[in-house]
Amino acid sequence: MKRITMTDVAKQAGVSKSTVSQYLNGRFEYMSKETRTKLEQAVKELNYQPNMVARSLKQKSSTTIGVIVANILHVYSTQVIRAIEDLCHEKDFHLIVCNADDQPEKEKKYIEMLKAKQVDGIIAFPTGGNVALYQQLTEEGYPIVFMDRIVEGLKVDTILLDNKKAAALAADELMHKGYKHITMVGPPFTHQVTPRVERAQEFIKKVQEEDNHMLKLSTINGEIREIKEKLQELFQQKERPDAIFAMNDLTLHEVLSFLKKEKLQIPSDVAVISVDEVSFAAFYTPPLTTISQPAFEMGRRAAEILFTLILEPNKQHRSKIIRFEPALNRRESC
Incomplete structure (x- = not known):
């Protein structure tokens, strides 16, 4: 079957290709309600699927971030991931989750895979076994935030419990x-x-x-x-x-x-x-x-910092370690 293109959508809606591009990127400021309705119908009728690879090359962004957890079986990890995913949804970003099993070799493969997929940034629960690789990424200005673990010698924003x-x-x-x-x-x-x-x-x-x-x-x-x-x-x-x-x-x-x-x-x-x-x-x-530990708040804070690094790359930023307060829940087991 022939792949439906932006040109086909423009022809169906009776608008220019640039107007289709503005619609797909959510730029509606100078677009009439009638035009938006026509484009919405054209996209639906043609079952148009944007070429995400081409878009990412053009915009120099994949609108995707990666999360590398040490062990996804921990309730803390799953809650952090959920909080990150919620913010990604708000920002219209996608999320790739990787489970390193606390193995530096596995973590290294995931870092390399995420970079190859041109994700815009990484939130990692670092194993501590890939210091040189993370150092290289920070020197390149690649957006990174650490969760749960401090890696000595690396200037990376880190979120963890007190x-x-x-x-x-x-x-x-x-x-x-x-x-x-x-x-x-x-x-x-x-x-x-x-x-x-x-x-x-x-x-x-x-x-x-x-x-x-x-x-x-x-x-x-x-x-x-x-x-x-x-x-x-x-x-x-x-x-x-x-x-x-x-x-x-x-x-x-x-x-x-x-x-x-x-x-x-x-x-x-x-x-x-x-x-x-x-x-x-x-x-x-x-x-x-x-x-x-307030896992949802911690995950959201990590994501907020990462998005600042991604969306405001020229903003002056000093890395910091942020600790969250634990809470005692008294019940009957002691």
């Missing part, structure tokens, strides 16, 4: 309730993953600063698939923990699964508190005490 405050809220809540053997459970504390390191360091610091010789702290960290086995080993010891701090939502899932399997009651046998407001927290039995 992780130290989140960990302090958890520690204070458990110690205030009088628990004596607290266990912190989380993924590997690799230095590239800012939230893990900051939460772990601050939680340990807060517990150790407590002037209470009866208070004991133990830690479990490892890949998600290892968490249950490590909890099993810990709970077989004579001095079992009476409280657990789960550092994120995926860790919380493993903790809850283990406690259910072992028929341990929350909070009578062991208390639970976690970072990340999971969807079932309020109606779990018992309702779960969580520390939430």
Whole structure:
């Protein structure tokens, strides 16, 4: 079948090709309502689909941004993506989402793919393994915003939670309730993953600063698939923990699964508190005490900054680290 062109639309509507172009690009300032109606009908009747590649070459914009998440299974990641998508819709931009699985090699491939597709900018949850590549992009003036993780040495706008405050809220809540053997459970504390390191360091610091010789702290960290086995080993010891701090939502899932399997009651046998407001927290039995991060606001802020970098490339801009406040949601699990 013959491809329908702008010329065909212009002929059908009885207008010039430039008028069709103005209509397709939303420039209606000097266009009569009658002309807009005729063009709308012509586009619909001919089933005209604009050539996005040709348009992007002409406008030097693909009206597309890319998002590279570390792990799309985190509730935080999906909420951030939704917020970014909402703003893209408002700006009439498209979104490509990539899941790096915290693998630098995979992240590198996605960066190269997004650049090849000429996306106008990237929001990334960086793995920390592609510093040189991101450095090259920043030197080229390519619009980039980081989410959740700081990469030392790179001047890139970064949006993340006040992780130290989140960990302090958890520690204070458990110690205030009088628990004596607290266990912190989380993924590997690799230095590239800012939230893990900051939460772990601050939680340990807060517990150790407590002037209470009866208070004991133990830690479990490892890949998600290892968490249950490590909890099993810990709970077989004579001095079992009476409280657990789960550092994120995926860790919380493993903790809850283990406690259910072992028929341990929350909070009578062991208390639970976690970072990340999971969807079932309020109606779990018992309702779960969580520390939430404002993911939607954080995602929108990241997108707003990226669009400023894209749409106002000549505007003077100094990169900054922006931290959002966590919120304690007290329920019945501790």
